[in-house]
Amino acid sequence: MKQEKTTGTIATEATVKRSIYSLQLNEWRDWLKEQGEKPFRAEQIYDWLYKKRAASFEDMSNLSKSLRDKLEQHFVLTTLHTIIQQTSSDGTIKFLFELHDGVSIETVLMRHEYGNSVCVTTQVGCRIGCTFCASTLGGLKRNLEAGEIVAQVVKVQQTLDETDERVSSIVIMGIGEPFDNYDHMLSFLKIMNHEKGMNIGARHITVSTSGIIPRIYQFADENMQINFAISLHAPNTELRSRLMPINRAYKLPDLMDAVRYYVNKTGRRISFEYGLFGGVNDQVEHAEELAQLVKGLKCHINLIPVNYVPERDYVRTPKRQIFQFERTLRDLGVNVTIRREQGHDIEAACGQLRAKERKEETR
Numbered sequence: 001m002k003q004e005k006t007t008g009t010i011a012t013e014a015t016v017k018r019s020i021y022s023l024q025l026n027e028w029r030d031w032l033k034e035q036g037e038k039p040f041r042a043e044q045i046y047d048w049l050y051k052k053r054a055a056s057f058e059d060m061s062n063l064s065k066s067l068r069d070k071l072e073q074h075f076v077l078t079t080l081h082t083i084i085q086q087t088s089s090d091g092t093i094k095f096l097f098e099l100h101d102g103v104s105i106e107t108v109l110m111r112h113e114y115g116n117s118v119c120v121t122t123q124v125g126c127r128i129g130c131t132f133c134a135s136t137l138g139g140l141k142r143n144l145e146a147g148e149i150v151a152q153v154v155k156v157q158q159t160l161d162e163t164d165e166r167v168s169s170i171v172i173m174g175i176g177e178p179f180d181n182y183d184h185m186l187s188f189l190k191i192m193n194h195e196k197g198m199n200i201g202a203r204h205i206t207v208s209t210s211g212i213i214p215r216i217y218q219f220a221d222e223n224m225q226i227n228f229a230i231s232l233h234a235p236n237t238e239l240r241s242r243l244m245p246i247n248r249a250y251k252l253p254d255l256m257d258a259v260r261y262y263v264n265k266t267g268r269r270i271s272f273e274y275g276l277f278g279g280v281n282d283q284v285e286h287a288e289e290l291a292q293l294v295k296g297l298k299c300h301i302n303l304i305p306v307n308y309v310p311e312r313d314y315v316r317t318p319k320r321q322i323f324q325f326e327r328t329l330r331d332l333g334v335n336v337t338i339r340r341e342q343g344h345d346i347e348a349a350c351g352q353l354r355a356k357e358r359k360e361e362t363r
């Protein structure tokens, strides 16, 4: 494991200026019009941000000096300051970034056979309160702006530029509940997906939710071809309420209705994440009940062996039992895989690095 740590320089200018990555192409056109500039400059700005990945306003050489000055007056290019960058023996890189107001977030680059995937954070902390998750331990501090989510991908891409590699997929599975920061998340998706933006295909982007039902209907109606995942973790509503308090507000039967609406509306298969928590939800009966729950639904189940979180007392399901759980589902006709683990030596599971930093700070 390799770890680089930097301290110091926090940008205070971003407290008054927006991140330059916050605007969609049409919003740039509107902004340029307001400034008395030509709308086609929007494409040029996008090109500097997402294709050439400019590191300074001076770099943007085909824009007039006065436009560059205006950009600099209103926007900030660097909103993320790397405080920790850890590289795992398997190539996973975990970044801990500090934002202008001193809060920190995590971003992870994962290496797969099929390419480089970035896991982004959407909120500083989380208010959903899942009983097994490190991200929610200190509650929610604030939402990220779209530009602060985009900047995470740009930063990782800038790191990959050094070796001529490319970010090929994105998962919105870092800290926070993306559907609790819906508008910014949607702007982020649009900027990532736009051919003049990061140009990452919708089918290479995955968003995961703990199950905010009204937003699932809204998202289905956006009609994007994004991969969609639900954090399920239990085969019945009683057990799900014990693991995830959100299930008391948005109950499993209603969640399944929303999921069916999504699948019918988009024609896309849905993914369920099912964490295996030793002795809690990992028995053969649970697998059978789960198979019954998803019967007839176009879906895939991703089994996640629990990541140990020191503040939580869940234990791992033994390997043999994980395979038995998988086999039971498969025999009942369910599409299922066990999630491959990466970055084990660098606390790459969501929220772990940030939780550790927070603890050290308060010590």
Ligand code: SAH
Binding pocket: 130, 132, 133, 134, 172, 173, 174, 176, 177, 178, 208, 209, 210, 229, 230, 231, 232, 273, 275, 304, 305, 306, 307, 308, 309, 350
């Ligand atoms: N808030 C969103 C996005 C987070 S995705 C959501 O809940 O879907 C991260 C995934 O990891 C979620 O499925 C989450 O439930 C799961 N997770 C969180 N803590 C975990 C842990 N300790 N072990 C295994 N999975 C965990």
